[in-house]
Amino acid sequence: MIKVLLYDDSNQFREAIALLLDGSGDFEIVGSFNNCETATTDISMLHPDVILMDIDMPNTTGIEGVRMIRQKNDSIKIIMLTVFDNNKNIYDAIRFGANGYVLKKSAPAAIINAIKDVFEGGAPMNSSIATQVLQMFAGMSPATQNYGLSEKEKEVLQSLVDGNSYKMVAASLKISIDTVRTHIRNIYEKLQVNSKSAAVAKALKDRIL
CATH class of the missing domain: 1.10.10.10 (Winged helix-like DNA-binding domain superfamily/Winged helix DNA-binding domain)
Structure with a gap:
């Protein structure tokens, strides 16, 4: 079982992800929160394998959450979840140590595969995001x-x-x-x-x- 910790300020989205992962039989949701202000404490208590981190959250953003986590833990896998695939978010997420970047509108199977991929050492990205990453560094x-x-x-x-x-x-x-x-x-x-x-x-x- 892959232990997953979820941060997203949308109750509806957190519930949908929980249903999706519980239904697959391969995951265990060890925590689900509407902000990541206590992320480092949560990790030390819950010992997740993979974190699903929303970017746009009040008080502490997902980008700030990644930076905060990486100051304490450089091994845990972090996938950023967002509605928008803009260059600024992609660059900041990668710069601060996110392992993958997946759009919320992705098909359920794509989200499941992304978690499995990052758990096994991959760096999952939607094709539109991968294209932007290449464009960012071109030239x-x-x-x-x-x-x-x-x-x-x-x-x-x-x-x-x-x-x-x-x-x-x-x-x-x-x-x-x-x-x-x-x-x-x-x-x-x-x-x-x-x-x-x-x-x-x-x-x-x-x-x-």
Whole structure:
């Protein structure tokens, strides 16, 4: 069972997500709240695997919630949920460490698949959002530094950019998944990021590969 923690200020949407996930049999909703002001405390008490985070919430926005969570926890998976697929939200979500970005109007199956994907190490995005991410980084100047990545670390990073999960990276490079995790920890440290999506964003933005 994948343990899911949900933040959204719409009671109707939270109830719909709860029904969707409960009906699938693969998930457990460990918490459901209308704001993320106490997110770090909630995480320490509820131990979720994946967080579904609405962007537009009163008092503390989802973007602020991600930044707050990443100051304490760099391993938990966070998927942003929003009505709008605008560049500013996408950039901020990735910059602060979100692992995926899914529109609320997505089909129920797409939301379920996104949670499973991010749990397994993927970085789910709607096609419209993925297109905007590529457009955002298109035409940016090459990096002035290579961040000291080894050739193997670049191969791992390239595989992440290609959208592969940790298991797929291991299979394609013929290395163990533990070795993949070691390379990814080193990549995160060198790039000064704390999530797969942030590493991919930096690789694209700075033309590292």
